[in-house]
Amino acid sequence: MAIEHKITATGRSDEGKGASRRLRHAAQIPAIVYGGHADPKSIQLEHEKTWQASQNEWFYSSILSLELDGTVEKVLLRDMQRHPYRQQIMHLDFQRVSENEAIRVAVPLHFLNEDTSPAGKAADVAVTHELNEVVVSCLPKNLPEYLEIDLGQIKVGDTIHLSEIKLPEGVEVPELKLGPDHDVAIAVARFVREEIEEEVVAEEGSAEVPAAKQDEDAAGAGEGEA
Numbered sequence: 570m571a572i573e574h575k576i577t578a579t580g581r582s583d584e585g586k587g588a589s590r591r592l593r594h595a596a597q598i599p600a601i602v603y604g605g606h607a608d609p610k611s612i613q614l615e616h617e618k619t620w621q622a623s624q625n626e627w628f629y630s631s632i633l634s635l636e637l638d639g640t641v642e643k644v645l646l647r648d649m650q651r652h653p654y655r656q657q658i659m660h661l662d663f664q665r666v667s668e669n670e671a672i673r674v675a676v677p678l679h680f681l682n683e684d685t686s687p688a689g690k691a692a693d694v695a696v697t698h699e700l701n702e703v704v705v706s707c708l709p710k711n712l713p714e715y716l717e718i719d720l721g722q723i724k725v726g727d728t729i730h731l732s733e734i735k736l737p738e739g740v741e742v743p744e745l746k747l748g749p750d751h752d753v754a755i756a757v758a759r760f761v762r763e764e765i766e767e768e769v770v771a772e773e774g775s776a777e778v779p780a781a782k783q784d785e786d787a788a789g790a791g792e793g794e795a
Contacts, residue, residue: 605665
Protein backbone atom coordinates (compact mmCIF):
# COMPACT_ATOMS: atom_id res chain seq x y z
CA MET A 570 0.00 0.00 0.00
CA ALA A 571 1.36 3.39 -1.01
CA ILE A 572 2.25 5.81 1.76
CA GLU A 573 0.32 9.08 1.75
CA HIS A 574 2.56 12.14 1.73
CA LYS A 575 0.63 15.19 2.89
CA ILE A 576 1.62 18.84 2.62
CA THR A 577 -0.44 21.82 3.74
CA ALA A 578 -1.04 25.11 1.93
CA THR A 579 -3.37 28.10 2.04
CA GLY A 580 -4.77 30.16 -0.78
CA ARG A 581 -3.56 33.69 -1.46
CA SER A 582 -4.95 36.63 -3.40
CA ASP A 583 -1.90 38.91 -3.53
CA GLU A 584 0.27 38.25 -6.56
CA GLY A 585 3.31 39.79 -8.21
CA LYS A 586 6.96 40.18 -7.24
CA GLY A 587 6.24 42.44 -4.30
CA ALA A 588 3.73 40.03 -2.79
CA SER A 589 6.10 37.11 -3.27
CA ARG A 590 8.92 39.04 -1.62
CA ARG A 591 6.73 39.78 1.40
CA LEU A 592 5.78 36.11 1.69
CA ARG A 593 9.41 35.03 1.70
CA HIS A 594 10.24 37.56 4.41
CA ALA A 595 7.39 36.01 6.43
CA ALA A 596 8.92 32.50 6.03
CA GLN A 597 6.32 31.47 3.46
CA ILE A 598 6.79 30.07 -0.04
CA PRO A 599 4.75 31.44 -2.95
CA ALA A 600 3.46 28.64 -5.16
CA ILE A 601 0.88 27.75 -7.76
CA VAL A 602 -1.26 24.68 -8.40
CA TYR A 603 -2.66 24.10 -11.89
CA GLY A 604 -4.10 21.48 -14.23
CA GLY A 605 -6.68 18.81 -13.53
CA HIS A 606 -9.40 20.61 -15.49
CA ALA A 607 -9.51 23.43 -12.95
CA ASP A 608 -8.26 27.00 -12.90
CA PRO A 609 -4.73 27.73 -11.65
CA LYS A 610 -4.65 28.85 -8.02
CA SER A 611 -2.01 30.86 -6.19
CA ILE A 612 -1.09 29.33 -2.84
CA GLN A 613 1.49 29.62 -0.08
CA LEU A 614 3.27 27.08 2.13
CA GLU A 615 5.25 27.29 5.37
CA HIS A 616 8.92 27.31 4.44
CA GLU A 617 10.30 25.28 7.36
CA LYS A 618 7.89 22.36 7.00
CA THR A 619 8.18 22.35 3.23
CA TRP A 620 11.97 22.52 3.38
CA GLN A 621 12.01 19.47 5.65
CA ALA A 622 9.71 17.61 3.24
CA SER A 623 11.96 18.57 0.32
CA GLN A 624 14.85 16.66 1.88
CA ASN A 625 13.01 13.42 1.07
CA GLU A 626 13.12 11.62 -2.26
CA TRP A 627 9.35 11.18 -2.33
CA PHE A 628 8.79 14.93 -2.48
CA TYR A 629 9.98 14.95 -6.09
CA SER A 630 8.63 11.67 -7.48
CA SER A 631 5.46 10.79 -5.57
CA ILE A 632 1.88 11.95 -5.71
CA LEU A 633 1.36 14.41 -2.86
CA SER A 634 -1.84 15.07 -0.94
CA LEU A 635 -2.08 18.85 -0.95
CA GLU A 636 -4.39 20.03 1.83
CA LEU A 637 -5.59 23.42 0.66
CA ASP A 638 -7.98 25.40 2.84
CA GLY A 639 -9.69 22.28 4.14
CA THR A 640 -9.82 20.28 0.90
CA VAL A 641 -7.30 17.73 -0.37
CA GLU A 642 -6.03 17.57 -3.94
CA LYS A 643 -3.64 15.04 -5.47
CA VAL A 644 -0.69 16.82 -7.04
CA LEU A 645 2.82 16.33 -8.40
CA LEU A 646 5.70 18.73 -7.90
CA ARG A 647 6.61 20.00 -11.36
CA ASP A 648 9.08 22.78 -10.62
CA MET A 649 11.11 24.16 -7.73
CA GLN A 650 13.08 27.39 -7.74
CA ARG A 651 15.83 27.64 -5.13
CA HIS A 652 17.87 30.57 -3.91
CA PRO A 653 21.34 30.42 -5.53
CA TYR A 654 23.21 30.12 -2.23
CA ARG A 655 20.76 30.20 0.71
CA GLN A 656 18.81 27.22 1.97
CA GLN A 657 15.63 28.77 0.69
CA ILE A 658 12.90 27.64 -1.66
CA MET A 659 11.78 30.58 -3.78
CA HIS A 660 8.77 29.14 -5.63
CA LEU A 661 6.95 25.87 -6.27
CA ASP A 662 4.73 24.62 -9.09
CA PHE A 663 2.29 21.78 -8.45
CA GLN A 664 0.20 19.98 -11.06
CA ARG A 665 -3.12 18.37 -10.19
CA VAL A 666 -3.51 14.76 -11.26
CA SER A 667 -6.66 12.97 -12.35
CA GLU A 668 -7.02 9.34 -11.30
CA ASN A 669 -8.10 8.23 -14.79
CA GLU A 670 -5.40 10.07 -16.77
CA ALA A 671 -1.89 8.71 -17.29
CA ILE A 672 1.01 10.79 -16.01
CA ARG A 673 4.72 10.89 -16.81
CA VAL A 674 7.08 11.12 -13.86
CA ALA A 675 10.84 10.74 -13.37
CA VAL A 676 11.18 7.91 -10.84
CA PRO A 677 14.46 7.33 -8.94
CA LEU A 678 16.42 4.10 -9.31
CA HIS A 679 17.58 2.20 -6.23
CA PHE A 680 20.54 -0.12 -6.90
CA LEU A 681 20.62 -3.19 -4.63
CA ASN A 682 23.21 -5.85 -3.72
CA GLU A 683 26.07 -4.23 -5.62
CA ASP A 684 28.58 -4.84 -2.81
CA THR A 685 27.86 -8.57 -2.70
CA SER A 686 27.96 -9.08 -6.49
CA PRO A 687 30.95 -10.69 -8.27
CA ALA A 688 31.85 -7.26 -9.67
CA GLY A 689 31.38 -5.53 -6.33
CA LYS A 690 33.71 -7.98 -4.57
CA ALA A 691 36.51 -7.53 -7.12
CA ALA A 692 39.11 -4.92 -6.18
CA ASP A 693 39.89 -3.94 -9.78
CA VAL A 694 36.30 -3.65 -11.02
CA ALA A 695 34.05 -0.60 -10.89
CA VAL A 696 30.25 -0.61 -11.25
CA THR A 697 29.00 2.67 -12.66
CA HIS A 698 25.40 3.87 -12.53
CA GLU A 699 24.65 5.44 -15.90
CA LEU A 700 21.18 6.64 -14.85
CA ASN A 701 19.78 7.71 -11.48
CA GLU A 702 16.15 8.04 -12.58
CA VAL A 703 13.82 6.90 -15.36
CA VAL A 704 10.70 8.54 -16.78
CA VAL A 705 7.69 6.22 -16.52
CA SER A 706 4.10 6.50 -17.67
CA CYS A 707 1.16 5.13 -15.68
CA LEU A 708 -2.07 5.96 -13.94
CA PRO A 709 -1.57 7.81 -10.65
CA LYS A 710 -2.61 4.77 -8.59
CA ASN A 711 0.20 2.72 -10.14
CA LEU A 712 3.02 5.24 -9.71
CA PRO A 713 5.97 3.65 -7.85
CA GLU A 714 8.05 5.80 -5.49
CA TYR A 715 11.19 4.17 -6.92
CA LEU A 716 12.36 1.25 -9.05
CA GLU A 717 14.76 -1.37 -7.73
CA ILE A 718 17.68 -2.65 -9.79
CA ASP A 719 19.17 -5.88 -8.40
CA LEU A 720 22.89 -5.94 -9.15
CA GLY A 721 23.52 -9.07 -7.11
CA GLN A 722 24.70 -11.09 -10.13
CA ILE A 723 26.53 -8.40 -12.09
CA LYS A 724 30.09 -9.32 -13.09
CA VAL A 725 32.85 -7.63 -15.04
CA GLY A 726 31.81 -6.99 -18.63
CA ASP A 727 28.09 -6.97 -17.85
CA THR A 728 25.77 -4.13 -18.85
CA ILE A 729 22.27 -3.72 -17.42
CA HIS A 730 19.90 -2.06 -19.88
CA LEU A 731 16.71 -0.04 -19.52
CA SER A 732 14.59 -2.94 -20.81
CA GLU A 733 15.78 -5.14 -17.93
CA ILE A 734 14.06 -3.06 -15.25
CA LYS A 735 11.27 -5.01 -13.57
CA LEU A 736 8.29 -2.69 -13.83
CA PRO A 737 5.18 -2.90 -11.62
CA GLU A 738 1.88 -3.73 -13.26
CA GLY A 739 0.46 -0.83 -15.25
CA VAL A 740 3.82 0.99 -15.52
CA GLU A 741 5.79 1.46 -18.75
CA VAL A 742 8.89 3.31 -19.93
CA PRO A 743 7.91 5.47 -22.94
CA GLU A 744 11.51 5.74 -24.16
CA LEU A 745 11.61 2.02 -24.96
CA LYS A 746 8.90 2.55 -27.58
CA LEU A 747 11.26 4.74 -29.61
CA GLY A 748 13.39 1.82 -30.78
CA PRO A 749 16.37 -0.38 -29.84
CA ASP A 750 18.74 2.60 -29.80
CA HIS A 751 16.87 3.92 -26.77
CA ASP A 752 17.45 0.79 -24.69
CA VAL A 753 20.30 2.56 -22.93
CA ALA A 754 22.65 1.24 -20.26
CA ILE A 755 21.73 1.90 -16.64
CA ALA A 756 24.66 0.08 -14.99
CA VAL A 757 28.02 -1.14 -16.31
CA ALA A 758 30.75 -3.27 -14.67
CA ARG A 759 34.26 -2.89 -16.05
CA PHE A 760 37.88 -3.13 -15.01
CA VAL A 761 39.14 0.08 -13.43
CA ARG A 762 42.18 0.12 -15.74
CA GLU A 763 39.86 0.23 -18.76
CA GLU A 764 38.34 3.47 -17.46
CA ILE A 765 41.82 4.93 -16.89
CA GLU A 766 42.97 3.93 -20.39
CA GLU A 767 39.87 5.48 -21.95
CA GLU A 768 40.50 8.74 -20.07
CA VAL A 769 44.15 8.80 -21.20
CA VAL A 770 43.21 8.22 -24.85
CA ALA A 771 40.61 10.99 -24.64
CA GLU A 772 43.14 13.37 -23.12
CA GLU A 773 45.80 12.52 -25.73
CA GLY A 774 43.34 13.04 -28.53
CA SER A 775 42.46 16.51 -27.32
CA ALA A 776 45.96 17.57 -26.26
CA GLU A 777 47.50 20.61 -27.93
CA VAL A 778 50.68 20.30 -30.01
CA PRO A 779 53.70 21.22 -27.80
CA ALA A 780 55.29 24.60 -28.46
CA ALA A 781 58.66 22.97 -29.30
CA LYS A 782 56.96 20.81 -31.93
CA GLN A 783 55.25 23.87 -33.38
CA ASP A 784 58.66 25.60 -33.64
CA GLU A 785 60.13 22.58 -35.45
CA ASP A 786 57.26 22.48 -37.90
CA ALA A 787 57.58 26.20 -38.56
CA ALA A 788 61.35 25.88 -39.13
CA GLY A 789 60.81 23.00 -41.53
CA ALA A 790 58.27 25.00 -43.45
CA GLY A 791 60.70 27.91 -43.66
CA GLU A 792 63.49 25.71 -45.05
CA GLY A 793 61.18 24.36 -47.69
CA GLU A 794 60.34 27.84 -48.86
CA ALA A 795 64.01 28.98 -49.10
